[in-house]
Amino acid sequence: MNASPQSAGSPTLNADVRSASGLWPILVDIARARRPGDVSTLPMDTLTWATDIGWQLQGRWDAQALELFDLFKPLLDFRAAGAAWVIAQLGQSLDGCVATRTGDSSFINGPENLLHLHRLRAMCDAVIVGAGTVAADNPRLTTRRVAGPHPTRVLLDPQLRLSGHLESAHVFNDGQAPTLWLCDARWRNEAVAQVGADRVLAVRDLLGDDTTPRLAHAVTALQSRGLTRLFVEGGGVTVSRFLAQRCLDRLHLAVAPIIIGDGRPGLRFEGPARLADCPRPHCRVYRMGPDHLWDLDLRTSA
C-alpha cells in the first residue's frame, strides 16, 4: 500500500476521480461516530451504508483511496451500539521481534507504517499500551502525523509497576489528550495519590491469581466509559495476552525486511500442541513501502 503522506495528498489528473486525501477525513468521522446517522461530513454520493454490506464507496476514486477504504472497512463497519471492538498492531522483524534485546524499536518499520499507526490511533477511541512500552519508549500516542482526533491514552499497568516513574511520562504531561492509568482496584488509592482520580481507571479483579491481567475486564471497564473502538499498540507481551485471551477482533502485523535475532518477542503464548489445532485466521496482505501488513480477521478462521 502506498501510504506515504505525500502520496496520500497528491492531486489526480481527472477531476472526477477523488483521492485518498479527500476520503480520509470522512473515514475518521465515520469511525468516531456512534451510529452511521451521526456522521457529519458525509457529502452526497461518497459513501453509503447498508445493514447487510456495511459502508460502500460511491463514485470514482483513485487506487490509493480504494485501498485505504478496503483496509479500514472492517473497522468502519463495526457499529453495534455500546459493544467493544478491539484491534492491535505490531511492527515486527522477519524473525518475529518487536525490538532489539535492549528495547530499541525505533524504527523497525518504514514511514508508511508509521502513518498507518497514527491513522489507527485517529480512528479509535482509545489506544492501549503495556507498562513495558511506556518504560522503554515514553510514547506520546497522539495523531500528530495525520488529521484526526487523538485517542484517550491508556496505560495497562495492573500493579502500578510504573509507580514513581510517571513524572516524565509524555502522556501525563503533554496535555494533548486524556490519559488513564488502568490498574487493579487494589492499587487504586496509590494510583490516585500519584496522578489524581480523573486519570485512574481501577478495575475490580483485573488481576487473576497468576497476576496475568484479565483483559475482558479491562475492555468492559473502558466500554463503560464510552471507549468502544480500542487499539492495542503493544508491546509484544500485551498484544500476546489480548490474543491468547481472545480479546482481539483484528490484528495488524507489519512485517519489515529486517532480522533482529535475540530481540524482544512479538507474539508469544502457550499455543496448541497439534498444528492442526492452531488457528489460521483469514488474512489480507497490503504493501506499505518496504513492509508487508498482514491484516488478520480473528473472528474467522479457515
Ligand SMILES: NC(=O)c1ccc[n+]([C@@H]2O[C@H](COP(=O)([O-])OP(=O)(O)OC[C@H]3O[C@@H](n4cnc5c(N)ncnc54)[C@H](OP(=O)(O)O)[C@@H]3O)[C@@H](O)[C@H]2O)c1
Ligand atoms: N514494534 C512494535 O510494534 C512495538 C510496539 C510497542 C512496543 N514495542 C517495544 O516493545 C518493548 C516492550 O514490550 P513488552 O512486550 O516487553 O512489554 P509490554 O507489552 O509493553 O508491557 C507488558 C510487560 O511489561 C512488563 N513491565 C511492567 N513494568 C515494567 C517496567 N517498568 N519496565 C519493563 N517492563 C515492565 C510487564 O510485566 P508484568 O506483567 O509483570 O507487570 C509485562 O511483561 C519495548 O522495547 C518497546 O520499544 C514495539
